[in-house]
Amino acid sequence: MGQCLGCVQVDQSTVAIRETFGKFDDVLEPGCHCLPWCLGSAIAGHLSLRLQQLDVRCETKTKDNVFVTVVASIQYRALADKASDAFYKLSNTRGQIQSYVFDVIRASVPKLDLDSTFEQKNDIAKAVEEELEKAMSHYGFEIVQTLIVDIEPDEHVKRAMNEINAAARMRLAATEKAEAEKILQIKRAEGEAESKYLSGLGIARQRQAIVDGLRDSVLAFSENVPGTSSKDVMDMVLVTQYFDTMKEIGASSKSNSVFIPHGPGAVKDIASQIRDGLLQGNSSRSIFSFFSLCSSKPSPPPQFLFHFPQTNMVKGPGLYSDIGKKARDLLYRDYQTDHKFTVTTLTASGVAITSSGIKKGDLLLGDVSTQLKNKNITTDVKVDTNSNLLATITVDEPAPGLKAILSFIVPDQKSARVELQYQHEYAGISTSLGLTANPVINFSGVVGNAALSLGTDVSFDTASGNLTKLNAGLNFIHTDLIASLLVNDKGDTLTASYYQTVSPITCTAVGAELSHSFSSNENTFTIGTQHALDPLTSVKARVNNYGRASALIQHEWRPKSLFTISGEVDTRAIEKSAKIGLALALKP
Numbered sequence: 001m002g003q004c005l006g007c008v009q010v011d012q013s014t015v016a017i018r019e020t021f022g023k024f025d026d027v028l029e030p031g032c033h034c035l036p037w038c039l040g041s042a043i044a045g046h047l048s049l050r051l052q053q054l055d056v057r058c059e060t061k062t063k064d065n066v067f068v069t070v071v072a073s074i075q076y077r078a079l080a081d082k083a084s085d086a087f088y089k090l091s092n093t094r095g096q097i098q099s100y101v102f103d104v105i106r107a108s109v110p111k112l113d114l115d116s117t118f119e120q121k122n123d124i125a126k127a128v129e130e131e132l133e134k135a136m137s138h139y140g141f142e143i144v145q146t147l148i149v150d151i152e153p154d155e156h157v158k159r160a161m162n163e164i165n166a167a168a169r170m171r172l173a174a175t176e177k178a179e180a181e182k183i184l185q186i187k188r189a190e191g192e193a194e195s196k197y198l199s200g201l202g203i204a205r206q207r208q209a210i211v212d213g214l215r216d217s218v219l220a221f222s223e224n225v226p227g228t229s230s231k232d233v234m235d236m237v238l239v240t241q242y243f244d245t246m247k248e249i250g251a252s253s254k255s256n257s258v259f260i261p262h263g264p265g266a267v268k269d270i271a272s273q274i275r276d277g278l279l280q281g282n283s284s285r286s287i288f289s290f291f292s293l294c295s296s297k298p299s300p301p302p303q304f305l306f307h308f309p310q311t312n313m314v315k316g317p318g319l320y321s322d323i324g325k326k327a328r329d330l331l332y333r334d335y336q337t338d339h340k341f342t343v344t345t346l347t348a349s350g351v352a353i354t355s356s357g358i359k360k361g362d363l364l365l366g367d368v369s370t371q372l373k374n375k376n377i378t379t380d381v382k383v384d385t386n387s388n389l390l391a392t393i394t395v396d397e398p399a400p401g402l403k404a405i406l407s408f409i410v411p412d413q414k415s416a417r418v419e420l421q422y423q424h425e426y427a428g429i430s431t432s433l434g435l436t437a438n439p440v441i442n443f444s445g446v447v448g449n450a451a452l453s454l455g456t457d458v459s460f461d462t463a464s465g466n467l468t469k470l471n472a473g474l475n476f477i478h479t480d481l482i483a484s485l486l487v488n489d490k491g492d493t494l495t496a497s498y499y500q501t502v503s504p505i506t507c508t509a510v511g512a513e514l515s516h517s518f519s520s521n522e523n524t525f526t527i528g529t530q531h532a533l534d535p536l537t538s539v540k541a542r543v544n545n546y547g548r549a550s551a552l553i554q555h556e557w558r559p560k561s562l563f564t565i566s567g568e569v570d571t572r573a574i575e576k577s578a579k580i581g582l583a584l585a586l587k588p
């Protein structure tokens with residue numbers, strides 16, 4: 001009706017294009033306008049001024065020949081003062097924007113490898129935004145924001161990345177377990193040596209008291225009974241001691257059976273044997289007493305001597321990876337929802353061969369690794385189901401406190417890397433360098449002592465000239481308490497962790513970790529505990545603020561062979577079934 005009367009309505013956030021006899025005339029703002037159709041005026045169309053979003057999925061490949069799908073979200077709107085250009089100059093705005101996005105992404109991503117693509121997605125988004133802003137401004141459109149919301153590698157690539165990470169963590173866990181077993185053996189040997197030393201002192205004092213008592217008894221008996229010799233008195237005392245010993249054996253409920261010849265003749269033989277033993281021991285005791293009188297302090301009795309191999313263990317701040325490690329091991333180590341089986345055998349030449357298989361859902365993976373140690377050189381070779389061969393050569397202590405590591409993957413020619421680690425009483429340094437034309441250089445360092453240390457972890461990409469990683473950490477240790485503070489992701493993530501030993505006897509400990517992301521303003525809080533039910537069985541449990549609760553029990557059913565059952569349940573979705581993981585490790 002309004003058009004019949006020559007009036008037209010334009011809605012809010014919309015403009016109308018008016019034409020007169022087919023030629024552009026004016027842009028009509030929101031409201032009511034007079035449109036004399038009899039004079040040739042007509043509405044050619046409407047143009048929305050609202051913010052619009054276009055999601056573009058672009059498939060391309062990275063510098064290391066990995067195909068990825070980059071998802072970009074373009075937020076744009078038409079400019080009111082250039083409404084005529086936006087209406088007349090473009091027939092397919094969304095198609096034009098999509099073409100520019102494809103062009104920029106396929107020109108930027110092939111210059112980066114896969115890891116750098118994830119790290120530099122903001123640079124890619126900025127490049128797309130600048131190109132679109134320059135091109136679309138001529139057509140009356142404004143580019144408000146460009147976001148790279150997702151980078152999706154091929155599913156096989158993601159699975160391979162996860163397996164590499166899992167293998168590295170398993171190797172670290174095996175190293176830590178070996179270190180713990182070494183410490184237990186050393187402490188056990190030290191305890192046994194101290195126990196035998198104190199036992200020797202007690203036996204020496206007991207024998208001294210017996211000898212003194214026998215001497216007094218012999219002297220008193222010889223004085224009161226004329227005609228008796230010290231030999232007669234000693235024979236009578238020894239026979240008395242013999243019958244007292246037989247009485248103790250018979251009265252004890254925990255004693256074992258003892259078969260000895262018994263009779264009057266046997267008693268005489270026993271007395272002769274004891275007397276001869278005392279005479280021989282008396283000569284040794286005389287020599288021992290002579291050396292005791294020559295010193296100012298009483299010499300301890302003979303004891304067993306234990307020799308412990310010297311290890312060059314540097315008591316210092318450690319490496320950067322040690323900051324917060326105790327809490328991470330408590331909260332995340334040995335938890336899994338997969339099924340894993342590992343068998344290790346040793347050859348006659350000392351080569352360790354380890355075969356492992358893991359079932360992740362419907363996927364079965366396996367690998368075979370060998371380890372050969374020759375003096376201070378350790379060589380590890382591993383072959384997985386993808387026909388990749390991972391080799392690691394470690395030279396321990398080529399110089400005091402120094403360790404050198406060379407690793408590479410066949411057939412990946414760009415995977416070779418050399419790493420040097422140096423630990424000092426007041427510092428710990430680790431640096432690695434990729435053996436390529438444009439390597440990634442990683443450096444981490446810690447300064448301080450065994451109680452308080454401060455460190456940083458930096459990675460520099462020589463190809464792009466950018467810092468790909470910049471982290472810092474602080475670690476504090478006081479008796480049974482360890483507190484750590486980490487700043488990761490170039491200052492975007494702040495993580496604080498806490499670990500405390502409640503009972504060293506039962507290996508009871510508690511730990512917690514709190515992480516905050518400044519970009520997403522999200523907090524993650526995890527708390528956990530562990531306890532040893534007996535020397536061979538331990539349990540662990542944890543829960544986080546997202547309602548995910550996990551627990552595991554681990555049993556050493558034979559030396560170095562472990563059986564682990566772990567489970568995880570989502571308390572916010574209790575109707576879902578729990579995830580159960582099993583792990584069996586067999587070692588000789």
